[in-house]
Amino acid sequence: MVTDDGKPGRIRPAPENHLAASPDPVRRGFLRRAVALGGGALAARTAGSVRADDALDKNLPPHVPEWSRTLGAPTLASPYGVPAKYEANVKRRESPGLTRTPQSSVAFTPLQSLFGIITPSGLHFERHHAGMPDVDPHQHRLMVHGLVANPRIYTMDDIVRFPSVSRVHFIECGANTGMEWGNVAVPTVQYSHGMLSCSEWTGVLLSTLLDEVGIDRAKAKYLLAEGADGASLTRTIPLAMALDDVLVCYGQNGEMLRPEQGYPLRLLVPGVQGVSSVKWLRRIEVGDQPWNTREEALHYIDLMPGGKHRQYTWIHEAKSVITAPSGGQVLLDHGYHEITGLAWSGRGKVSRVDVSTDGGRNWRTARLSEPVLTKALTRFRIDWTWNGGPALLQSRVIDETGYVQPTIRQLRAVRGIRSIYHNNAIQTWRVDATGEVSNVQVL
């Protein structure tokens, strides 16, 4: 039958960069496929296939692989299943040296290898401030107190008994794409945008709990959320936001939260930088002013060009990124390629995504995959015929408020280059004439 890549001279290895996330074997194969007959999109699409009747005509031996001639593994070989061994390369990755201790580090989601909008829970990005605690759900408690009529301490049994909701929402770290404020172009989308994941969350609306304890509506203006990790991570949440769509979650993608996502209980503040979605949630205090905690006075603030800091900038404005082709991947054929990526907005739904292959001179509107949900990742796709010349791939989202994702030049004109947080600029991937894809900044 057909063999992979009949022209070995044209196969190029992925860059040998320790930061470079190799895509999974299949998708890498897709991008590295050497056979390039050119012609129209359809011809290119099937260039790697062989005509079935050619194979039969040539009287090739019938290729019946071993696995088609034997009994396979028994059912329930894994009462809780795991990915195929061939996919071992699709994993979270840490950027060496990014933080001083492994307990306060980041593990990035391999966006370049993923499909659709749901992030597998095993690949959800991680960001901890004092490592991942091992919380016993039978001992865990949530205290709700402060400016309330009936302060309460809830067990997990209490929490799961409340009326529940399920919602699909993204979580993005405020520092995602932070390196790109300056002139650092990290090599892959896993490292440039991989502090981003999307799950179906299940839990109790925070407003339900607040109704239960009876907040003092005359005085209450802010909440404090506190985690049970060693950092006692604390964040201020405005009351209006808390009463809108904030969740106290115990479920993630159908099952209980994963340990690194706050098991057994976390806050989920849709559309807001991830640090506000406090994990291992143990306390909610109702008050009348912001708390100015360490993680909102010292970190998660926006350094402006004049030297001032902006504080309490919670919401993620609309953002998008092409996940394939993306940095570190190599296109080996001319002809048809599907460009695909993710778009999201902390303000609501994605309305439209445009894609440019010439660095923003010309734009075409991409297809959005249903469902398009509020404050959730949205998958976009568009057809592209690569003629073999250099190309600059960009995506630009417009959300339902009419907000248009800015260029990095526009963003820097307002916010300078010394920020860390809330970089939602248009990302550019350069395809060079050899097919190598790399991260560049178009200024």
Place this chain on the structure above:
Amino acid sequence: MVTDDGKPGRIRPAPENHLAASPDPVRRGFLRRAVALGGGALAARTAGSVRADDALDKNLPPHVPEWSRTLGAPTLASPYGVPAKYEANVKRRESPGLTRTPQSSVAFTPLQSLFGIITPSGLHFERHHAGMPDVDPHQHRLMVHGLVANPRIYTMDDIVRFPSVSRVHFIECGANTGMEWGNVAVPTVQYSHGMLSCSEWTGVLLSTLLDEVGIDRAKAKYLLAEGADGASLTRTIPLAMALDDVLVCYGQNGEMLRPEQGYPLRLLVPGVQGVSSVKWLRRIEVGDQPWNTREEALHYIDLMPGGKHRQYTWIHEAKSVITAPSGGQVLLDHGYHEITGLAWSGRGKVSRVDVSTDGGRNWRTARLSEPVLTKALTRFRIDWTWNGGPALLQSRVIDETGYVQPTIRQLRAVRGIRSIYHNNAIQTWRVDATGEVSNVQVL
């Protein structure tokens, strides 16, 4: 702080039945919580909590658990994460003795422990005919031939290069709930309805591949799909269905298919009994009549009361089931409970779900969780105040075609009691005065 269940005399163990799927610790706790102060729903909801100021007044020692006083595990402890150790009970289960060999068996999804509509890939039900093959994606091929102009053999690289789509769809085995045709009431929802799962699937529309090979539209009427497992599982698919929404899938919940779900390639025939969604897909042949393969002539046929078999009954009519409270669980308090479950239709979207707590005499309409998607699971929820008396819990779905889920009596009147497949009858869970929930048939 508060301790679980202050009244140990009222705690009852779950039935010691080897078939009984124990729900996960948290949800079990929810159902077994002993404190029952009665009164309104809100009072009951917080019955297990303590007032925070009571705890402070009594000068209880500040309970700061070990995990709040230490550094936790480092980030990236698991490059591919796994559930919390406390959730080990949430797993697929086999029904001992159901099939003669473990390679042709079923592993059931623990629906009683799940939230939302997405089934974690590790818990997707399994049904194999010759075990799970270990397919090397680099060697795997898909041949498309028969009444086509350009028969082709595709590599995985070819397949992933086609324009792709992502869709959320359920898969249900045709034999799901099959035991209930007679007088067998299996004890838990894991065994009665657990051959049911729902994922976000990504792949190529089969119509795209058929366009590519150029089917003979004058003659072509049916397709044969064949798997690469040892069973060479083969199924006939009507062409109209194939050209509608059938997918050739490589992605499941964001990542590549799991091995037990057909890695690296499967068919996905939305709304149709699972056996048609051929796993480890290696061949599609276009023809002009049904194939009458072993798995459509001998199995997956409906035995009617008169002794005849109905063949080629593909589509799952609308069906629903309450997943909590469900068989094997125990309610220990009176007062507020949320009743929740799943509804789905092979014909399109769910329009409405009604719930009865008195065996079908009175019905109330449940809340549906967004998104409600075509041929996908839909999560429903409804509030219930249990007064402590016996109750018969039922759900009844109506889909967008107007079809109403039948009672088992209505279904038997047409189809008798000797069928195996396509039992979509209303399920009844009995709550007795002691709070025990069991599977009963209301005839």
